[in-house]
Amino acid sequence: MIPQVKTILYTTALGSHTRPVFRFTVGLAKQLGARIILLHVVEPLSNSVRFLIDSYLKPDAAKDLHQQASAGMLEKIRQRMEAFCAEELGATLEQTEVIAEVRVASGLACEVILSEADRHNVDLIIMGTHTGSGMRTDLLGSTTRRITLTSKRPVLVVPVADSENTEWAKPLI
Numbered sequence: 424m425i426p427q428v429k430t431i432l433y434t435t436a437l438g439s440h441t442r443p444v445f446r447f448t449v450g451l452a453k454q455l456g457a458r459i460i461l462l463h464v465v466e467p468l469s470n471s472v473r474f475l476i477d478s479y480l481k482p483d484a485a486k487d488l489h490q491q492a493s494a495g496m497l498e499k500i501r502q503r504m505e506a507f508c509a510e511e512l513g514a515t516l517e518q519t520e521v522i523a524e525v526r527v528a529s530g531l532a533c534e535v536i537l538s539e540a541d542r543h544n545v546d547l548i549i550m551g552t553h554t555g556s557g558m559r560t561d562l563l564g565s566t567t568r569r570i571t572l573t574s575k576r577p578v579l580v581v582p583v584a585d586s587e588n589t590e591w592a593k594p595l596i
Contacts, residue, residue, distance in 0.1 A: 426577075427546065428547050429455075429457050429458065430459075430543060430544065430546050431448060431451070431452055431457050431460070431549055432460050432545040432549070433445065433460070433461050434462050434463075434464070434532075434536050434548065434549070434550050435461065435462070435463050436463070436566075437499075437503075438551075441503070441551070443581075443583050444549070444581045444583060445461075448581075449511070449522075451549075451579075453521055457521075457546070458520070459523060460523055460524045460539070460543055461504065461522065461526065462528065462535075462536065463496065463500055463526070463527050463528075464528055464530060464535045464536065465492070465493060465496060465527060465529045465530075489529075496527050497525070497526075500525055501516065504516050508522070526539070533569040533570060533573070536548065536566070536570055537574060540574065545576060546576070547576065547578075548576055548578045548579070549578075549579045549581060550566075550570060550578065550581070551581045551582075552580055552581070552583070
């Protein structure tokens with residue numbers, strides 16, 4: 424029996440490779456009749472940064488700063504998705520049926536991605552990774568590697584060369 428893919432969790436670090444990987448994800452979702460949940464994970468602050476913040480800000484001010492940063496990140500993602508939808512799909516984000524949800528979550532990327540995949544019962548996780556950056560091309564980023572090794576769900580890794588030479592990977596941002 425061929426597996427059904429109805430929900431895709433697309434994870435993004437908002438790097439320069441975001442657009443071509445998302446373009447690939449949208450194309451695949453359209454072909455499969457699937458919906459996409461877009462996820463960006465904000466990593467926790469290091470202990471030294473947390474110490475500096477706690478030294479100079481009251482706890483309520485630090486909490487407000489974190490909430491404002493998360494809200495700003497969500498707004499940035501929404502703006503980028505609006506631009507993508509307008510330029511590539513000829514629709515607004517609300518009119519686009521393929522994108523079900525845009526989420527920003529805090530925590531360790533690997534843990535949050537796997538948790539969100541379980542919470543939404545996704546059928547496929549899609550992640551991007553750089554190739555041709557002077558490093559060995561058989562090494563994945565640490566988060567991508569961890570997800571591929573620990574996920575109970577299928578993971579599709581979309582490589583994007585630093586020198587974009589394929590039409591589907593051509594960056595628009």
